[in-house]
Amino acid sequence: MDVLTPTVCPGAICPDLVEGSDLADYGKYLADESRRSGTADALAFPRSTAEVCGAVNWAKDRDLGITVSGARTGIAAGAVPDGGLAVSLERMNRVLGVRTAGDGTFLVRCQSGVLLSDLQHSVQSGTFADAASFDAESLAAVESLKTQSLFYPPDPTETSATVGGTVACNASGAHTFRYGPTRPYVHGLTVVLGDGRVLALERGRDVVEQSGEFLLATADGQEAVVRIPEYTWPTTKNSAGYYAAEGMDILDFFVGSEGTLGIVTEIEVRAIPAPEMSCAVVTFWTSEEQAVAFTETLQDGRDMLSVEAIEYVGPKALSMLRNRRTQLGATSGVPGCLPETAHCAIYLDVGTSRDSYADALSKLAGVIEDHGGSPSTCWSAVERDERERLRHFRHALPETVNAHIAEIRKTEPSITKLGTDMAVPGGRLVEAIGIYRSALREAGLDYVIFGHIGDNHLHVNILPRNAAEYRTGWDLYHRFADAVVGMGGSPAAEHGIGKLKTDFLRTLFHDEGVRQMLQIKAAFDPHSRLGKGTLFA
Ligand SMILES: Cc1cc2nc3c(=O)[nH]c(=O)nc-3n(C[C@H](O)[C@H](O)[C@H](O)COP(=O)(O)OP(=O)(O)OC[C@H]3O[C@@H](n4cnc5c(N)ncnc54)[C@H](O)[C@@H]3O)c2cc1C
Structure with missing residues (x-):
């Protein structure tokens, strides 16, 4: 069996590291769109994989935890630091190159802090702000791109997310109905592990063997056996927990891992042919x-x-x-x-x-x-x-709900957004909507329902008027999660588990599944340095 061996990275000093009283000016890096906010001992703004390694080594020397921050559009508080070092990847915003693989697949390689909207625009228009630094192969591929009509399908509603954040959450959106979530478009990843070593992973090359195991070199020169967890991955959309499937690619552990297994620094994604004709239609009922x-x-x-x-x-x-x-x-x-x-x-x-x-x-x-x-x-x-x-x-809907919650928080600061994110298998939609509506009616709560109905994935946004209603809303949310999991669905279909929904990981995968996930975490992040409080309470 081949041994997956991370490379040792001496790291480079991260020049943009903020500590102590200087942190007072950086409050926005302590919160995300969930409106929860945290604390940090230091904040780093690396510009390269080597500087990320440097920042990780800095935290390691001080025995600090590390929280990764993309654009903080997440609504499950995954990027909200719980002390330690917060690593913002917003300055890692360069497209590094483009190429056409042997089978004609068009691939774009970028740093993880590139904004999704910028990547989508570049692929569609064939214009890259960083083209001046491209090598000859990339420049030739860009010329070929201009003669084709391609696009990058993942489309969470919030396109100001970073590409790294969408990979870390396996983000999905309206077009997931036809094209699937982020995962199948990720071709390669560079990941800095919690001990500062670096893994370069490629789809189709770094694959878990038929035995369901692979060997991972440890920092002290040993080889750890890592097993694919045995739980069954939901057939619906799902962004809860570590992916597991027979014969899976190793990079798929990192897609959707919400910054708890490694810091994704570079990503190679696949673009596909765009439809020749498009039409948007709103139908009324x-x-x-x-x-x-x-x-x-x-x-x-x-x-x-x-x-x-x-x-x-x-x-x-x-x-x-x-x-x-x-x-x-x-x-x-x-x-x-x-x-x-x-x-x-x-x-x-x-x-x-x-x-x-x-x-x-x-x-x-x-x-x-x-x-x-x-x-x-x-x-x-x-x-x-x-x-x-x-x-x-x-798209005006989530913005309107967020503005509504922000208004309520002025008088009830304990209230955060309370939007469900649950998908049910085909044929169970009517039943699920019936459960949501009757429970909400009975509890006298105000709410709106909208979302990705094509994937049987509706967001029920509860609009509490006070702290008591907020608590009732959370109780209902748990009841809905039990019902949805009972139907074979997912209680966290696209926003991830983050720090707000850790209970749901257990609802979906039970104690044994969570134990197996912790084994995966122990293999890639042996000192449990990454993403404190995210996924696992
Ligand atoms: C109005 C609105 C609508 C939304 N609609 C959708 C939607 O339709 N579908 C959907 O999927 N999501 C949606 N979201 C949620 C959010 O946009 C996505 O989860 C997005 O993928 C987060 O990206 P980010 O760069 O903001 O990540 P952040 O919020 O900064 O981080 C999210 C998580 O990923 C981790 N992370 C970030 N970058 C990296 C990295 N490079 N390496 C390792 N870990 C990392 C963080 O630690 C954290 O756990 C919506 C959010 C808003 C505000």
Whole structure:
């Protein structure tokens, strides 16, 4: 059996390291979008893998824990430090090169602090701000990219996330319905382990053998046997815990590990051909039953109808958007012509070849009519700017909820965002929605439901008015998690476990699964230096 051997990195002094009273100016690095905030003894801003090693060695010498920070758009507090050294990767923001692999796959290599929006724009436009530093192979690949139409599919709603953060959370989004989450697009990773050594991993090359084991060289020259955990990974979307599957690539342990196994410093991702024609459509429905039945038909006919994304705007969420429009007018991102009879809405993206475009749209119109909807009241957009406006209609929802919570926190600072992130297997959506709605009604809580209905993954955002309702909301959240796991789903489908949902890791994988995860952690991070309080309470 080959031994996976991290390289020893002497490290480079990280010149941008802040300590002591100077930290007072860096408060934003102690919190994320969950609105929880923590503390740190020091903060480092490395610019290279060697400087990350230097920062890790600095922490090691002082026996400090390390928390990795991307853009802190996370909503589970994974990037919120619990003392020790916080390592911000925001200055590691260079695209390092591009290449075409032997099979024609187009690969982009970047530092982990590159913003997702910048990476997506570069791949789509073929323009790279760092091209001046590219080698000849990269420059040739860029020229070839300009003649093709490619894109990088992972699309969490918040595109100001870093590419490293999306890898660490295995982020997903609306287009996961057609293209899957971040994981399959990660081709290579460079990872600094908690002892300062460096692993360079490549998909297809560094694979766990059939025995389910691999050997990892330890810092003292020994070889540790590492076993793939035996738990069953949910078939739904899931971002809870360490991935496990027969014959898996070793880099897949790091994808979704939320900064607890290693610091991802460089990433090679795969871009794929973009559809020739795209259309965004918002359909309106007079009942939730109609909207769900429509979704199920689209799920069954996903290939025939060329649907890339199916997103739900529930009744109260639609009211929230109506109010937003009333308050903010045209700047709200919500068009003024919301049909008055609309009870809820489904947003769709359709992506096809030029030849099948008209056919796909006409079939879609037929499905809308079959379910009692009206194609004539739908909104549709073909041009890129117009499609972006419709996307913003859907994306305005999490922003509105966050603003609402921020307002409540002014009088009830103990309240944080209380949004569920649960996916259920196909065919269980109606049952899941029924459980959510009846429990919330019974408890008298205010809430909105929206999200990735195509993946049977809805966000129930509970809107507590005071601390007592907040506590009730958390109790319900736990009840929902039990119900969803009972159906074979995931209680943390895309936002990760972070520090706020550690109970759910046990709900999903039980004590034995968590024990096996801790064994993986002990192999890659033997001194438990990374991500204190994240995943494991
Ligand atoms: C309005 C809004 C909408 C959102 N919608 C979605 C959505 O649709 N889908 C979705 O998946 N998420 C969504 N998110 C959550 C968030 O954007 C994602 O989790 C994103 O992947 C976090 O990236 P980040 O760079 O901000 O990471 P951070 O928040 O900084 O960190 C997240 C976790 O990853 C770890 N980490 C970060 N970088 C690295 C690295 N280089 N190496 C190792 N560990 C690292 C951190 O320690 C932490 O545990 C949303 C957030 C907001 C605010």
